[in-house]
Amino acid sequence: MNLIILFEQDFTQDDTVKLEGRRLEHVLSVHKAEVGQTLKVGLLNGKIGIGLITHLSKDMLCMKIELLKEPPKPLESQLILAMPRPKVFARILQTVTALGVKKIFVIKTWRVQKSYWNSPVLSEEKLRDNMILGLEQAKDTILPEVRIVKLFKPFVEDEISEIIKDTIPFVAHPIADKQCPYNINKPTTVAIGPEGGFIEYEIDMLIKYGFIPVSFGDRILKVETAIPYIYGKLY
Amino acid sequence: MNLIILFEQDFTQDDTVKLEGRRLEHVLSVHKAEVGQTLKVGLLNGKIGIGLITHLSKDMLCMKIELLKEPPKPLESQLILAMPRPKVFARILQTVTALGVKKIFVIKTWRVQKSYWNSPVLSEEKLRDNMILGLEQAKDTILPEVRIVKLFKPFVEDEISEIIKDTIPFVAHPIADKQCPYNINKPTTVAIGPEGGFIEYEIDMLIKYGFIPVSFGDRILKVETAIPYIYGKLY
Incomplete structure (x- = not known):
């Protein structure tokens, strides 16, 4: 604290x-x-x-x-995160808050287990508790906004264009040709899949709506490692 | 896996x-x-x-x-890490291994609790188990080398010059003026303090032996977040 x-x-x-x-x-x-x-x-x-x-x-x-x-400046990025295992999610939400992300979409993808949505970690109270822990860590005061999205397809088809407007949208994808850029100094949207990754259909759909797939090289990182790693590069 | x-x-x-x-x-x-x-x-x-x-x-x-x-290329960096809480250390060791670090010094500093050294997590077997989990995650095969260092002063005075030879040595320090550089493309040594940080005497000593203090801005990050964050920037 x-x-x-x-x-x-x-x-x-x-x-x-x-x-x-x-x-x-x-x-x-x-x-x-x-x-x-x-x-x-x-x-x-x-x-x-x-x-x-x-x-x-x-x-x-x-x-x-x-x-x-004033509290420290927010990170100029919004995060679209496939729901991880609830216990891991609690830690990730603290981390993401500490990093300064102020808008987080927690989404359902093919490889996200349905049971995760019943976890108390997604209750308003627990979301808030974990974000407070992240703020206390990073000496910040601005509570992020979290939105839970249980249907991937309509989210992308109906909403994503508006959400990513005025940002550079990246999707972390281990087999992408392009490496993640450094020190980008512009607003971004970052999409991170579940353990096991997005399925091809999901990646294709994100690319269709403008997302740029980027990789970190040959190593597959856990979601909780990949998030600070990509934000270390981008900002 | x-x-x-x-x-x-x-x-x-x-x-x-x-x-x-x-x-x-x-x-x-x-x-x-x-x-x-x-x-x-x-x-x-x-x-x-x-x-x-x-x-x-x-x-x-x-x-x-x-x-x-051949397995993926190692990360060209060695890590000097103040011993974290044992439960956190197990996770960090997996993360560091997944990132490709091949030499890890786990050191005692002023703010490291003495009791941590009695933890079974530092047994050869547990060290190896956690590193294997990291290798499985990152699709790597090369086991890192871990050295446990229980005395800070002689380690710095007698050994550090030889250890950091041919590398750029950085120490993460929240109040440093210099920001961590990007995409450095050279071998480095990275020193990360415990929760609460190095004490002034320790920072001064590291600086005296050539370490460059770098910060990440106003936010204080947990050790487990700071490590992928700094390696995201450096490589």
């Missing part, structure tokens, strides 16, 4: 918060902070700043808050 | 292997293969090729092996 995310309901006055639960535990056990010290804080979807500890006990942490500056 | 790694002891004849256990399970449950089909195989530290299934039952998989070509 490199930044403590604050919510509107934490505020008891304009500049004063009272925290309990997970954040209090963390401050006690990891930061090992004391009254008079300051901690890095950020208001969800707002500015970041510092919190001066005015009270700290095992039941409650009170801070006087000063919000000073 | 995108490639089945074979060991010398799997061979019953020059070109025939008999497999049981984990690899057999995987072929039955994930590949759902049948007699007459071929699977991608690779001999540990040797060539990759195909295995023609000649027998498959719940007790045994037999294949006729043809080894055809």
Whole structure:
């Protein structure tokens, strides 16, 4: 927790918060902070700043808050991600949030198991919890927007053109001829398939709608490795 | 398992292997293969090729092996990694192996908990198991070399100059002025600190011995995200 995310309901006055639960535990056990010290804080979807500890006990942490500056710039990319195994997805959502992606489409493809859609990890509450963990890691405050898309074909046919407008759309594809470019400095859309990849029909359809297939060489990477790897190249 | 790694002891004849256990399970449950089909195989530290299934039952998989070509090129980088939490380390070792790093120094720094060194994840057997998983993922066969270094100061003072010779040595450091370069196309050494980072004394010492501190911007990334991110940029 490199930044403590604050919510509107934490505020008891304009500049004063009272925290309990997970954040209090963390401050006690990891930061090992004391009254008079300051901690890095950020208001969800707002500015970041510092919190001066005015009270700290095992039941409650009170801070006087000063919000000073804007959160880091978002990554200029939206991610289209085939739904991974739920346990892996939780970690990936944290990672993607930490990297600064602000729009994430979680989609069904042929090789995505139907059972994944019943996982509690896709509940609004869990999505939010995992994104908060990513924000805390990266010292960001802006919650990404997640959309769950359970039908591939109408998503591509009816919506994708509008979604990728004004971006360069890439699809990660291990057997593509073209290598992923570096330091692109432009908005992108990045599509990443499931373990096992997109099927040919899906790749063909994405290409038809303008996606550029790019590879990383001979090595097949896990989705959770491929995402930071491709964003390392692009930005 | 995108490639089945074979060991010398799997061979019953020059070109025939008999497999049981984990690899057999995987072929039955994930590949759902049948007699007459071929699977991608690779001999540990040797060539990759195909295995023609000649027998498959719940007790045994037999294949006729043809080894055809060299494994993918290694990544021209050695990694110096502060020991992470053991559970995370297992995953990171798989990732680093999949990325193609062939030399890994796992080191003690100030912020590494002493208890980590007692973890079974650092046993030769577990190190090897996790690296094999990485090789299977990336369709590689060359096992990396791992060295465990429990004292930071003598490692830097007595050995680091020789280790980084003929490489460009970088240390990931969130507050560095210089951004990590792209597509460097030269051998590198990359040093990554623990969660919480290197302490100032450690960074200063690495700089003194020639390391270039580089950052990724304002965001603090987890070690497991930072590694593919930096290698995405460098190669």
